Amino acid sequence: MAKDIEKITEELEQGVKDVFTSEQYAEYLAFVSKFYNYSANNCILIWMQKPDASLVAGFKAWQTKFKRNVKKGEKGIQILAPCPKKFTKKVTDEDGNETEKVINYTTFRTTYVFDISQTEGEDIPKFVNDLTGDVEQFDDLVKKLVELSPVPVNFEKFESPAKGYYDRAEGKIVVQPDMSELQTLKTLIHEISHAILHNDEDGEQKDADRHTKEVQAESVAYTVCAALGIDTSDYSFGYVASWSAGREVKELTASMDVIRNTAKDIIESLKAA
Numbered sequence: 001m002a003k004d005i006e007k008i009t010e011e012l013e014q015g016v017k018d019v020f021t022s023e024q025y026a027e028y029l030a031f032v033s034k035f036y037n038y039s040a041n042n043c044i045l046i047w048m049q050k051p052d053a054s055l056v057a058g059f060k061a062w063q064t065k066f067k068r069n070v071k072k073g074e075k076g077i078q079i080l081a082p083c084p085k086k087f088t089k090k091v092t093d094e095d096g097n098e099t100e101k102v103i104n105y106t107t108f109r110t111t112y113v114f115d116i117s118q119t120e121g122e123d124i125p126k127f128v129n130d131l132t133g134d135v136e137q138f139d140d141l142v143k144k145l146v147e148l149s150p151v152p153v154n155f156e157k158f159e160s161p162a163k164g165y166y167d168r169a170e171g172k173i174v175v176q177p178d179m180s181e182l183q184t185l186k187t188l189i190h191e192i193s194h195a196i197l198h199n200d201e202d203g204e205q206k207d208a209d210r211h212t213k214e215v216q217a218e219s220v221a222y223t224v225c226a227a228l229g230i231d232t233s234d235y236s237f238g239y240v241a242s243w244s245a246g247r248e249v250k251e252l253t254a255s256m257d258v259i260r261n262t263a264k265d266i267i268e269s270l271k272a273a
Contacts, residue, residue, distance in 0.1 A: 005260050005267075008226045012219060012240070015233055016249055019241040024127035028242065031125045034065050042079040043210070046113070049077045051169075052162040053115040062114060068121030076112025083107045117160040128238035131183040135230060138181040142188065144273040148266070149173060149192045150199065163187040166194035186221050186232045193220040193262060205258060214243040215251040216258060223263035228270075 019025055035055055038046065046053050056077060062068045085107060088100045116124065135141065146153045151166070153173045158165075164175035164187040173191040175184065194217045197205040205216060222236035244251055252259075 004227060005223060005263055008223050009219065009256055009260055009263075011226075012222055012236070013249060013252055015237040016240045016244065016252060017247070019127065019237050020247045022127060024125065024238075025241065027125040028127055031066075036061075038079065045079050046077050047210075048169075050115055051167055052117070052158075052160045052165045053077065054162070055116040056113040058111070058113050062119050062121075066119075066122065066124070068116075068119040070114045070119050074114060074118040076114055078110055079113055080108040081111040083109055115160075117162070126238075128242065129234040130180075131186060131232060131235050132180045133182045135181040135185050138185065141185060141228075141270070144270050145185075145188050145192060147273060148269045149195060151195045153188065153191075164191045166191045166198070168198070168200055171199075182230065182232070183235070185230070186225055186235065189221040189224050189266065190217045192266070193217040196262060196265075197258065205255075211243045211245055212251040212255060215240050215249075216255050216262075218243070219252060219255070219259045220262045220266070223259060224266050224270075227263065227267050 032055065035057060038056070046056060057065065059070055059076075062070060083106065084104065086102055086104045088102050090098055091101045092098050151171045151173055153175065155175050155177045157177060158174060162176075163179065163183060164173065166173050173188075173195060175187055175191065179187070194213065197203050197216055197220075198208070198213050200206055205213065208216070218236050218239045222232050222240075225232045240249070240252060
């Protein structure tokens, strides 16, 4: 099995690299380059208020940069915006000469941003294709996955383009209902991988940055599905590429052992169940 998993992850890496040469990827990069890079503290604030947030911007920025409008009734995500300020003070040098010195400092004010799921308007570039089709023994696989999940799994509707999410604070997984069997299975494995690797108690990779966490979870999902004879490349290759910081896919290559070991554990648990 180890050899099979190694071959699968090598194919994943090559597939992700191929995405970087596509026209769709160039369009996507042009789109995301318009988003502001938020500080680590603001990223934590965003996650605490909306764990499934992916791309956020201010109310006016959505209108002017992206030709999209915030939906009526949407609640903003509160962050802290820096406000550079300065004042002058008189100082005396060693010779007794008095001069004015400019002192620069920063204060912060509360402002609000909105996730892309809270907006509507012009289409956004995408190179991740939703998965369609049925899966052999789908019900049995889902039942086994739910049983081996370290946290409860709920299939319920939520307002977001995300297919599912792992809520670390509440210790649960939520998956959108009414998706194709293939999309549902892949999403479930993705979120279970988060719960295994990134939980706050004993998660082996709990301190990894968000990009690495998403690459790890999707790579595990792809690997497990491929080992079961299920192809999720139309979705997984683009997803991993979108969360990679560069064409060298450092998050993927640095996580290969974690991905392979986690996928192996899930596959063996499925076979033993």
